[in-house]
Amino acid sequence: MIRVLFATSEVYPMVKTGGLADVSASLPEALCRLEYDVQILLPGYPDALKAARKAGSRRKVRFQLGQYNVSLWQTRLPGTAVTLWLVDCPPLFDRPGNPYKNEQGKDWWDNAHRFELFGKVGAMIATGEAGLAWKPDLVHCNDWQTGLIPVFLEPYRARPGTVFTIHNLAYQGLFSHETFRALGLPDSLWRLEQLEFHDQLSFIKGGLVFSDRITTVSPTYALEIQSPEFGNGLDGLLRHRQHALSGILNGIDTRVWNPEEDPELAFHYGQDHLKNKAKCKASLQQELGLEVKGGPLMGFVGRLVDQKGVDWLLSVMPELLEQGCQFVILGSGEDRYEEPLKQLARRWPGQMSLTLGYNEGLSHRITAGSDLFLMPSRFEPCGLNQMYSLRYGTIPVVHGVGGLVDTVQDPLDVGIDKANGFVFTGASAESLLATVNRALLVFANRKQWRQLQGNGMATDYSWKQRARTYGDLYQCILKEREQ
Template identity: 45%
Template sequence: MTKVLQVSAELFPLLKTGGLADVAGALPAALAAAGVEPRLLVPGFPAIRDALTNECAVAPVALPWSEGRAALLRGRLPGIDLPVYVLDAPGLFDRPGNPYADAGGVAYADNHRRFALLGLAAARLAEGVDPAWSPQIVHAHDWHAGLACAHIAASQSRRRTDARTVFTVHNLAYQGLFPHDHFADLGLPSQHYAVEGLEFYGQVSFMKAGLHFADAITTVSPTYAREIQTPEQGCGLDGLLRRRADDLHGILNGVDYGVWSPVQDTALAARYSADDTAGKAACKVALQRECGLAERPDAPLFGVVSRLTEQKGLPLVLEALSDLVDAGGQLVVLGAGDARLEAEFAAAAQRHPAQVARRTGMDEALAHRIVAGSDVMLVPSRFEPCGLTQLYGLSYGALPLVHRVGGLADTVVDTTLEDLAAGTATGFVFDAFTADAYRPALRRAFALWSRPEYWARVRTAAMRQRYGWDTAARRYADIYRNLMQS
């Protein structure tokens, strides 16, 4: 049984800023079911450290700089049915704010040290510092774990490990870029700072470290794997990705239906299923009441659960908001981010209190209630590696309205006449990233809503879609086996 160490900066249900945490929380159990022996390595952020039980010290981790201390602990975390390694370094991780920035949203100045040490800890585990368990594969997730691949490459050159590495790109736009003079803090051989290494236009790139040094690269949907090999979406790394095309695999993320299913979701006012959707109406009324909207069952309710950024396509929602409101729709927005977008959604809620509601931050239970109570989930992203919100919308019968990119293109079927007739339509899709392309998709949503019999058919087709982690886990297991045999 292949031993695989999953390395991630976030972990649901304890620490989440986005979809990375959902993946890190759900994938290990699916891998175990696929015949893999997984374990996790996560930083010792307060939420992680406080929840750790049955802990034991594994080994100290020597810091590449002079001050501070760090150690690897092994223990158990709630909701995770396997041993977990925690990198305990209070001077680096015991801080307020989110994992990457302070309470004011300013990135920590020593993030390069914090996540270089995470990669170094992964390499130490690959070298066998825990006599009870040593990984054959180290699977690093996103830029925060990218240096695991570089550190393991350095360990291989010193003949300290023969572990292989897999690097998963969750979002190429976030690359972990730092000034070149920070390289001295990373604990890597000097030759690693090169074009064939971490150097990226005079800076250090943690993302490039993963892409260059990993034995295999994956990303989170087939379409995104193709898109990032183009100058338009390659973020300056498309040349490297094209050179490594044979090692690049697009594997669609899954949904943990133990968490995201209206059949058993305890956060909802009522539960429901594709065969009995009566509870969805109760969820909608409850959401309208909770958010102060007019309690109108005849008004289509549109939901947004997202970081409020331009990348997520929210300027399109604002530009066409009068279309939605004038047609009698309602909108609930949950999220935080760009100050201008926050202010514009707040102003819209003030202008149209019966039709527009805004909630700030990230409230997991409210996110579930919004998906359950909405008729449509808006995910009009400029680019979207995979997207999980549209998958949650499908599960809960909130038809996704999406831009045809990345994982959105791979998972939502437009309500064309042909797909309506075939029973395969599951949402609304537009092609160009413009308000002029978004508006017709919005109008199609209202048109379908005006024909309840057709709406019910599409909703049922959506709810019967299944994007479980079992399929993705089998693909990952195949990659691990191929690396072990190469």
């Protein structure tokens, strides 16, 4: 049985800011069902440690790492048999709220120190130096917060195999040269082909340079990030390592996201019995103070940031509201997007609902109750919400980038018999509006709309096959290291 340490900075339900948390929960469990021994490593955030203690967990080991006393707690990921290790270091991780930012929305000043220590602990477990009875054959690192683990493992001749997954290349873990010095990293790493990036320390380059293999979360995004447009300055490095780079589409947890059994819904429905979907819509309208009517209801769940195309959405909403469309928005982000959304909500009571922040239950009800789900992202490595919406018979309207174009098929491209949503290719508000209006024409045709819903709900979005692909990659890495 192959043993895998899955290092991540968030995992649902312990901590979540985005899709990384969902993937970090569902992929390890899917791999465990395929008889891989996958154990998760997570920083010891307060809520995670509290849940572990409540579940009866105890410290397994303690050790000194520099100036810090560190403990490792062993528990289970709630609702699963997956082992979860928590890195308990109160001075670095015992902080409220967001794992990366303070209450003012600013990055914690010592994020480099926090995730450098996390990386060292990951490497200690991987080399058997942490005092655990368990030692991995391979370490699976995720995003910049884990980027130093392959760096710390590099000097070890008999080290485990390593794979680094890019969930979003826009977040790179960039810090000053002074921070590089403060961390005490070897001077040899301060080179363009190592960790230096435009006179800054880049955590993500640790994963991209030193890992045996690199993956990202969709085939199209794997190609996009090798171009200047999507490469965020790292496209040259990724082209250099393209032989080690592959795109594996994310899956979703189809037990958590299941309209036939979802505990967050008042009514349940499936592909062959869609009647209750209309009841979910009416229930959502009532919950959020919208007028209960049958016209098109459009949902958006996500961060209110430039990446998500919120400015395009803001440009088209007034015209669509004038047409009688309703909007349900859930998310948080930059003031320049939150404020105009607040103004629209005040101007259009009964037609628009805005909920700032994040609410897992409400996100399920928006997915079930909406007719259309909008994802006008400028770039989208994979996206999970479009797969959630497809599973729930809610038709996505997406920008043709990354994982969105890998999962959504437009009637103009494949015909109504095979389509499951709508894709716009022009990077503009005008292109978004034209595609939404095209979707509304199909919405008015009940038979064609049901065809789209059925096509989306019939597709398998689970991790089953995709976890096998990761398993094959693990085995390939280990065979290569044996040679």
